[in-house]
Amino acid sequence: MHTDHKYIEALKKHDARLIEEIYSKTAPGIRAYLISKGAKEEEAGDVFQEALIDLYKLAQDDNFVLTCPLEAFLLLICKRKWINIVEKNARRGVTKSIDDGYTHIAASDDSATTLYADTFEKEQRVLEMLEKISERCREIIVASYSQIPQQQLAEQMGVSYAYLRKKKSLCMAELINLVRNHK
Structure with missing residues (x-):
């Protein structure tokens, strides 16, 4: 069990203070990552909110245990949700392709986002090898x-x-x- 499991308990108990902490600690980095992958600011917010709702649903299961940092887990959920949105838009004929969504990096967020994404991918590789x-x-x-x-x-x-x-x-x-x- 990771120390961030306290946030799962906070979601179960509707602890407003810790839920606000979830937003303040994780939302900016995840938002920057999604924007770097082609999401508009509003889309990034929606994806994050949906991911948090999914996490809330997971928290209701007493068998669910968070074994990694909360931000990494939320980012994984958001990344998957964004890929699904891009794929859905591609099927409907919207011009944004999956490749477009994953090559666009806003100039202002370039170095921070790249560092964040690289760090996340390295963490995932370590967990996989573990x-x-x-x-x-x-x-x-x-x-x-x-x-x-x-x-x-x-x-x-x-x-x-x-x-x-x-x-x-x-x-x-x-x-x-x-x-x-x-x-």
């Missing part, structure tokens, strides 16, 4: 990024602190190698 390593390595890497001190984490996992540090180092090396060699 699924390919052994379950024990995945467990160690994920647990090591929790707020629990490493010494306490070693005790919880039933291993020595030295073993945990060495195993984490080996697992990270394996993950880095997979990411670097990924096409």
Whole structure:
């Protein structure tokens, strides 16, 4: 469970303060990303709002657990929704194609948007490669990024602190190698 899961709980409980925080933390970056992909400002707002509604529906399922940053998850939903809109418009004969929607970058947002998109894609690649390593390595890497001190984490996992540090180092090396060699 990621620390941003608190926002899922906020959606369940209709916590206005945390919901406002969701908007303030995630909307500007996602809006800039969608605009860089050809969305108009109003379209970007609509896509974000629809994604938040979808997230609200997911939050109602008690089995749903957020395991990544909220912004990355929302961006993934928004990206998919935008692709669907572009494809739908293409089928109706609207001149904007999928390629147009994904090559246009507004001059004012160029560097920030590119950095944001690159970072998101790298994070997704790391998460994808994380699924390919052994379950024990995945467990160690994920647990090591929790707020629990490493010494306490070693005790919880039933291993020595030295073993945990060495195993984490080996697992990270394996993950880095997979990411670097990924096409």
